[in-house]
Amino acid sequence: MDAAALAAVASPRRREILRLVWDRECAAGEIHQAMPDVSFGAVSLQLRALSGAGLVTCRREHRHRFYRANRAALGPVASALEKMWDDALWRLKLQAELEQSRRGPRPRRRRRKAS
C-alpha cells in the first residue's frame, strides 16, 4: 500500500473497474462493455494506471488481455473497498423497497382538528 496505490484507488472510475475484476478476471473488452458511457481508449488508459500502481495483473491469451485485481497490493484498503460496495448495494436495495412501498396506498395524513 503506497502513495501510487492510494492515488489510483481515489478515482471512482478506477474503482468501478477494480470492482469488475475483483473476483474474476475480465478481458479489457468486457470491462468496456460494462461501462458504456466511456470509450474503449479511456478504459485502456485507466487499466494502465491501475496496472502501473500494481493494483491489477494482466494475462495475455490469444487476442485478449485478461485483467484481475491484485488485492494484496491494496492491503487494508481492500476490505474498505468491499465494505463500500456492500454499503452501496444495501442503500440501493433500501431505496428500491422505498420506491415499491410508494406505489401502494399512501398512508392517510390525520386531519387537523378544527379549533
Next chain:
Amino acid sequence: MDAAALAAVASPRRREILRLVWDRECAAGEIHQAMPDVSFGAVSLQLRALSGAGLVTCRREHRHRFYRANRAALGPVASALEKMWDDALWRLKLQAELEQSRRGPRPRRRRRKAS
C-alpha cells in the same frame, strides 16, 4: 472510510497536513509555516477539504483554529499511512548513510587481467 475520505487522502499535500496534525493539534498558521512553498489560502482550502471528508476536527480558541487528525474516520488506512511515513523516514535514513559512506575512500575496482 468512504469515497470522500479516499479522495481526500489521495493528495500528497493533504497527507502532509494530515501528518502534521496526526498526534497533536495544530493551528492553521503553524501548518502553513511547516509548508513554506504554498500560500496560506491554499492550506486553508486543503484543511476545508480534509474537514469536509471528516478526516480532521477543528477547535476554535481565541483567534486560532486548532486542527487535529480524526484517525477513526480513516479506519484501517490510518495504520497504512503511518507505515508509509515510517518507510519514508527509513529510506531517508538509509540514503543519508549511503551519502556518508560515499565520502570515505572508494573501494578500488579490481584491474581486469590482461588476456
Next chain:
DNA sequence: TTTTCATTTTAGTTTAATCTAAAGTTATAG
C-alpha cells in the same frame, strides 16, 4: 470604535486528470 491578528473565501490562473477520436500494435484467421 477602530485596529490588528488569524483565518476563510472568492476570483482568476495554472496545472494535472480524464476523455474522445483516430492511428498504431500485435496476434490470429483467411
Next chain:
DNA sequence: CTATAACTTTAGATTAAACTAAAATGAAAA
C-alpha cells in the same frame, strides 16, 4: 501476404484540482 479482432497509444480537447493574490470575516486588543 492481407484482413480482422482486441487492444494500446497518441494528440488534442474538456473538465476538475490546486494554487495565488486579494478581499472578507470575526474575534480580541487598544
